Amino acid sequence: MSGIAASHLSMCYRVPVREASLRGALGSLWHRRYRQIQAVNDISFSIESGELVGFIGPNGAGKTTTLKMLSGILHPAAGTVSVHGFTPWKREGAFLRSIALIRGSQPLGGPTELTVLDSLRFQQTIYEVSATDFRKNLADLTELLDLEQLLSRQVRALSLGERMRCGLALSLLYRPRVLFLDEPTLGLDVSAVNLIRRFIASYCRRTGATVLLTSHYMVDVETLCNRIILIDRGRIQYDGGLSELSARLAPAKLLRLSFSDSHKIDWDEYGELIEVGENSAVLSVRRELVPTMTARLLSELAVTDLAVEEPPLEQVIGQVYQEGGL
Numbered sequence: 001m002s003g004i005a006a007s008h009l010s011m012c013y014r015v016p017v018r019e020a021s022l023r024g025a026l027g028s029l030w031h032r033r034y035r036q037i038q039a040v041n042d043i044s045f046s047i048e049s050g051e052l053v054g055f056i057g058p059n060g061a062g063k064t065t066t067l068k069m070l071s072g073i074l075h076p077a078a079g080t081v082s083v084h085g086f087t088p089w090k091r092e093g094a095f096l097r098s099i100a101l102i103r104g105s106q107p108l109g110g111p112t113e114l115t116v117l118d119s120l121r122f123q124q125t126i127y128e129v130s131a132t133d134f135r136k137n138l139a140d141l142t143e144l145l146d147l148e149q150l151l152s153r154q155v156r157a158l159s160l161g162e163r164m165r166c167g168l169a170l171s172l173l174y175r176p177r178v179l180f181l182d183e184p185t186l187g188l189d190v191s192a193v194n195l196i197r198r199f200i201a202s203y204c205r206r207t208g209a210t211v212l213l214t215s216h217y218m219v220d221v222e223t224l225c226n227r228i229i230l231i232d233r234g235r236i237q238y239d240g241g242l243s244e245l246s247a248r249l250a251p252a253k254l255l256r257l258s259f260s261d262s263h264k265i266d267w268d269e270y271g272e273l274i275e276v277g278e279n280s281a282v283l284s285v286r287r288e289l290v291p292t293m294t295a296r297l298l299s300e301l302a303v304t305d306l307a308v309e310e311p312p313l314e315q316v317i318g319q320v321y322q323e324g325g326l
């Protein structure tokens with residue numbers, strides 16, 4: 001059974017047109033004009049239960065709008081969605097208890113004068129988590145998210161990274177089976193980012209959760225997902241494996257090599273030199289030439305180590321965003 005199935009999903013926002021002049025602004029009080037913004041335009045995809053999929057695209061592409069429709073916050077203009085058998089916008093209790101929408105831009109809702117533990121207890125009541133499950137889940141989340149020192153603190157006194165960790169604990173206290181993660185590492189420092197990434201991977205391993213993750217940090221996507229859906233101007237441009245995307249878009253691979261002799265080497269013979277150290281170098285080599293060049297490098301130089309790598313996803317995706325479309 002498909003975990004998530006979206007079919008011909010569209011969403012249009014109707015926004016008032018603001019006139020620049022004072023006269024126009026006054027006139028628009030009587031005759032308000034509107035324009036349509038087609039945020040999502042006829043997209044279809046399905047995600048298997050337990051899959052972790054990256055949902056990426058440039059600013060304004062339609063990612064958050066899609067996540068809002070999948071989590072039942074927005075009613076689409078057209079199309080159907082099934083999330084583990086539920087229609088999101090009916091917002092049935094069983095559906096709401098099986099999903100979590102976690103947004104890096106708004107990591108933690110609710111009253112900020114409560115302590116973190118009080119907020120978690122509040123959440124326990126709302127989501128009807130039994131005392132036994134509460135104790136067990138809280139212990140797990142405290143360990144995985146390193147929350148021990150934060151439980152007695154007031155929510156309003158937390159830093160951004162701490163709010164994100166507590167926000168995750170709050171959203172996952174009731175063990176949702178589907179996670180919509182919208183920029184979960186937004187604005188966090190390196191150690192917080194690493195902790196959140198490890199946590200997401202571990203939560204998915206333990207619970208078999210289905211995840212749709214948006215992030216502008218390609219490392220998040222590369223670390224956590226095998227598949228990506230790329231959306232641009234409301235339309236899906238690519239849906240498939242990460243390596244296939246690189247193969248399709250990047251004409252070259254990277255050869256990272258270490259060698260023992262440091263005599264002068266004419267790198268142009270082998271490919272485009274990206275970086276060079278005393279005993280190491282990185283070359284960019286056209287895909288079709290990789291086998292030949294690898295063989296030549298191994299026979300002509302005193303190579304001690306050689307690895308063939310895909311170019312960084314960041315670079316590949318940057319190229320798609322810049323050039324628009326695939």
Ligand SMILES: Nc1ncnc2c1ncn2[C@@H]1O[C@H](COP(=O)(O)OP(=O)(O)OP(=O)(O)O)[C@@H](O)[C@H]1O
Nearest residue numbers: 013015037039057058059060061062063064065066
């Ligand atoms: N509440 C709204 N009212 C009107 N237009 C909106 C609203 N929310 C989003 N939009 C517009 O819909 C389009 C898609 O926005 P959306 O937030 O879904 O993009 P996104 O891919 O999540 O972008 P980002 O990466 O910048 O968060 C944009 O043109 C945006 O300006």
